[in-house]
Amino acid sequence: MKSQIAALLLAASAVFPTMADTLTVKSDAPKRYVVKKGDTLWDISSLYLNSPWKWRALWQQNPQIDNPHLIYPGDILSLGQDEHGNPILVIDKGVRKLSPHVRIIAEKGTAIPTLPLSVLEPYLSYDQALEQNDIDGHPIVLGANKNFKMSITGHLLYVKGNLVQGGNYGIYRRGSAYKDGLKTLAYETILVGTARALNAGDISEGVPSTVKIETVKREVKAGDFLMPLPQGQDFKATFKMSRPTEAVDGTIIASSSQHSEFGPMSVVVLNVGSKQQLVEGSVLDILRQSPTVVERGGTPKYLEDSSSLDKLVGEIGSWFGEENSENSTVWHMPSEKVGELMLFKVYDNISYAMVMKTTQPAQIGDSVTN
Structure with missing residues (x-):
């Protein structure tokens, strides 16, 4: 019976898109926005979307603009809908006066970056x-x-x-x-x-x-x-933000500030890289492991606040996969999302990433996943 239900759900998912795939614009998103010097693509994406990495689905390329995936200071973005009622964001053609034979070519290097270049x-x-x-x-x-x-x-x-x-x-x-x-x-x-x-x-x-x-x-x-040294400004300023399609299980192992806790705009080092199919622009969640609880005699306590015996029970249970003993139960709590980060420099087994937002300070040892 369970297998039949699973098959029906799988078939339904192929016909009807899931809510996770639906592009939803924030209720307070501006109808028009003038791009300013100092803006980043992440900043603008966050004005319109709770999931900034879905930016490309919202941003509609304008064929009259060279490098249509780039946005420049002075561009005026307008929020509207396509013929299917899906939200779209375009450069306001009513503001730019263009002849059919003229293309706008912005000065090289002036396009807004995905992340703050100063960092x-x-x-x-x-x-x-x-x-x-x-x-x-x-x-x-x-x-x-x-x-x-x-x-x-x-x-x-x-x-x-x-x-x-x-x-x-x-x-x-x-x-x-x-x-x-x-x-x-x-x-x-x-x-x-x-x-x-x-x-x-x-x-x-x-x-x-x-x-x-x-x-x-x-x-x-x-x-x-x-x-x-590289000659001139040949480093990458724009990235294609995306969620990895393969499962990622990594850890924050260091930070540029040498602090144990850090917030948005901090640079961190991860123990995953291109061997895990990650690329520059990959967006990952930051997860924090909730503390383990040992319940002994009907009284729950955090593992670090428990007696030496309960700590030993918890540690042994973790080693051997045994959650319960005659008098104690070990509760391994779930991990909770505390932020997001984006990779901007990727090696084989290591990556540099920028913390984009947090609900509480990120820490060395926090997990990263898609």
């Missing part, structure tokens, strides 16, 4: 998460033209590695390890300065490269390593 830029253009093997493969600072223990702007450095003459390089230091339990996934790389290569060098002949320090954030030391 993302250091991570997109400088900071990285690297495995030890990757770090070991980069040129390292041997010393300076004088016996400086720590070098600053203007000093010359000698580097073990064949650099490109005239090339611009970031000088990095290995930071703390990003760990998943006892396993090290990658290391934080800390930008300590930038330099320009004056001479390329030839390591095969024992001749080091020479660089001149141009900027410093921290004193440069022997053993720091170099990586080429």
